[in-house]
Amino acid sequence: MDIVTADFSRFGARELITAARLLELYAEKGADFLGDQVSVSFNVYSGYVFLTDEDYNVGLLDSAKEQIVQFFSCPECGYEGTQEEALEEGKDFYKHEGFCSFECWQKNQ
Ligand SMILES: [Zn+2]
Structure with a gap:
């Protein structure tokens, strides 16, 4: 089974709510750093639910700020x-x- 999935049947209730909130914010405010082929993903190991695009940019929910924030990973x-x-x-x-x-x-x- 994939570690990162977009299959909502594998999300728990908490993850589904996070996914819904991410989509809501994406609809309301968008996210500059996300390009094409944006989808919701769930990492079943880390528990993270996030938006990702074709360039592997990652957007996480910041519920305190009510916005989608970019999550970086230094390539070096x-x-x-x-x-x-x-x-x-x-x-x-x-x-x-x-x-x-x-x-x-x-x-x-
Ligand atoms: Zn570095």
Whole structure:
């Protein structure tokens, strides 16, 4: 069985509610960072429900802020988190084209 699924019969009640909220926010506000072929996915191991597109961009529900936030994964070191979490740790995905830091960005030039 797939670890990441879009099969709603495999979602639990909590995951379905998260999926519904993500779709609602996507309808109301959209998400700039998501392109084409957007779908809802559920990672059965991590429990994360998220939106994803054809370029593997990932959008998570931020229920406190009532918005969809981009979840990054640094291609160099594997550090994962939102931009806000990254900034708290002195990293910055926006500034380094999706890499978490200048060091990681530089290694790929
Ligand atoms: Zn990194």
